[in-house]
Amino acid sequence: MPRRTNSRTGIARYQQVYTVLAQALAEGTIGAGQALPSEPALVRRYGVSRTTVRRALERLAEEGSIIRRRGSGTFARSGLQRAESAKKMTRILDDIRGLGTNTRSTVLQFTKVLTPEFLLRESPDFGESALLIRRLRSIDGEPIALMTIYVPERLATLVTPKRIRAEAVRVILDKLGHRAATAEQVTSAVAADPIASRHLKCPVGAALLNVRKLVRDADGQILDYTSFVYRPDCYELNTNIARFPSSVTRNSTARMRKSQTGTRGKDRGSP
């Protein structure tokens, strides 16, 4: 039996059903031209009323993602297209990242703050205060990612408002001799809060991909801590992971294999 949609979550049931269906359409799980499950089937699947299902479908129809044909059912309209454009965006982001073509980066916030507790707890060497920069990255006017960047105070004077309009924080520091060498990255899924919702044009509560990175130079000095929040319909984090030859197979065969495949992963997904 399907669990009833929890009405105490603060998100109306029709909104929950809408989110899940909108995602299936955007992802192409329900491809363009394909029929959606019938209303009674959706009622059963989500354990909600017919009215709830209808409200969710009405909203999808209003947005133009589905077409409802009297007597024959409901059909996906642009699922495939949207999935295609999403792939394109990922590619663009991979190719021109950091170069500034086509992508636009808007600075939303530029403030000196006390280093947040969580950062100090994880990295006590961050320093007492930080420069906080929040920026929005868009491609062809479409918002893709919201970035929250903390720069330690000792480097803050190098990152001027004028410079960050032209370049990424990490590129600025790199050119000034503070070269990134290592990073610790944590990936998670988060619900869009009102701030992310406003900038990324998605409903509050929508699933977003969160990538957090703490970057250090070769001497282990912290250069920046950045939290990226991506719209999942526009971005995937891809990593190629190669396996080290195990000690058991560390022989000529393993060495040959090494030359074919390499032994290092390459994170192609993020700046």
Next chain:
Amino acid sequence: MTPPPATRHRSVGGRRSPTGVARYYQLYELLSNALNDGTIPPGTALPSEPTLVTRHRVSRTTVRRALERLERENRIVRLRGSGTFARQTHDTKKLCLNLHTFFEDIPAIAGKTSATLVRFKSGLAPAVARELELQLGENAQVIQRLRKHNGIPYQLSTTYVPESVARSIRQDRLRRESVLTVLDRMGPRTVKAEHSMTAIAADATAARELRVALGTPLLRMRVSLMDGKGKVRAVYEGVSRPDRLKVRAELERDFGVKPRILWRLKR
């Protein structure tokens, strides 16, 4: 997410507030993120009710509903007369998958957790089958598993393996072992994984199995396991609860691609 101090003063909702999302929920989401990322660290006080009312321009009732929900979830404790405090999080109980030690971590996690076999059969939806069978080179078999840690379900996964491989898999092994280990035993050895991550809202099945509300954000991982000849041996797709599984990676800069800053997994 890391809501910086200044943004906390913004009002929630407003004219552009999307319908279908309660104001209290928006405030809840802001506070919840602040608790998750440690902006409000364990043991410290949350802003007072009147402060939250002024900062976010919402009613006292809205503030109370948001706090009540956090209290129900055991994330805050409200002490009469002295305020509301963030509780200790249980991060230490969180499972951790390190991408730079992926091939060691996968079998280790399988050993620490238990899996229930939800489905083990052949026959896929034609669209899925076409794409996969091109990759696998023959008919695919579905292995669907629900993985638990300390009795709590945290990951629902579907793995596709060639039927010839599936025939020699002992089903009981799949409760304790990773598909990677099972494949390794059969040979040829897996030498490469193409890993991809994104976020996804929990659909009806995931919500039921992982015991979360419909639409809850989940981390989705897709992995193709490949042998030395570049042949795909298995395709894995799993959704996991981000509050139960942490995915980490230690990276080092790839200086071979100057002047850009690109990263690769630490060796």
